[in-house]
Amino acid sequence: MRPLLGALAALFWGWSPTAFAHSPMPGFEGFYVGVLHPLAVPGQLLTLVAGGLLLGRQGPPVARPAFAAFLAALVAGVAAGGLPPADAFVSWAPLAAALPLALLLLIPHGGVVTILAAAVAGGVVGLGLNPDPGPFGAVAITVAGSLVGAPFLLLCAFGAADVLRERLPAVWSRNVLRVAGAWLFALAALLLALELRAV
């Protein structure tokens, strides 16, 4: 056991992040940067919140396969990440993805659409999770943090919507989520316009 622990310690010591081209949150490093990355990128945050609310609105029977689709697409996105145009998946692509996700909160739709929407959310967020180039170990640890942080955020929004659905009369919970969807759409549209303005 001790040799194994020693090897792991040596491995992680060797993997300690040393230098990133830039950190989205100065003062934070490694795994924690990865966890917080979806919070620091507005498009990813809006996509995950809209996606989570969407899953929560549908309830567990749809949310379970949708969450699985989200996770699969997230991992696939991370695996394919770093390919051009990688920057787009940190800037405008997640904002563009948040628009239809937020609109889906306004209109009734089937479970298949929710599952597809969750997969799109996972893929778009995953493609934007790769950190700047660096030592393999440091990159792996940061990506591992992101793979924890992104589903966690989605689950937070899911939990909030689930509470609304369980505790409020159906008509009120639907309307609260519609209002939330409208405002998420507005935020994403404004920030997308800002991104396009910079192009």
Next chain:
Amino acid sequence: VASRFGAAVAVVAVLVVTLAAPLPAVAHAGHGSAAGFLSGLAHPVLGIDHLVAMIAVGLWGAILRAPALWLLPVAFPLVMAFGGALGVLGTPLPYVEPIIALSAVALGLFVAFSVGMPVPASVVIVGVFALFHGHAHGAELPEAASPFAYALGFVITTGLLHLCGIALGALLRWPAGASVVRGSGALIAIVGLVFLVI
């Protein structure tokens, strides 16, 4: 069990977002200029024409009852986003400030006289006004030090102002409360008129 889990996750979510959200330092919150979250929060409150118009949207929705009660607060941000995008992209709209003041006058009068209207018509009217409110917000957004934090702030405040109007509209169930609501509408129209004339 599922709802308990959901409640626990929601509480953790609020804590995490509150503690970890990368808000900018706001030793000097922007007074009169866009800066960050607090400036965004304050913006709709400091612009009294925006403030009264937002409350009037909620009040009018309460007068029209469901589905307008929730359709107006949903339609407003959707159309506002288009106006905001035009503002961000620098596309000019004519008479933005006068129409924002006019929105307070019109919506205030609708509330004061309990004007009923088909839901599509009410959505179109609120949507047109939202376009101009959005343009005003959007034009300020590029100057914000943290556009996301600023936009998040004014979204929260605007939503809360709609909610204030809806809550005030709950007084309609009592005769005295109906007078308060109508009086509020008249006051909103007067404030709008002052902005329109000045």
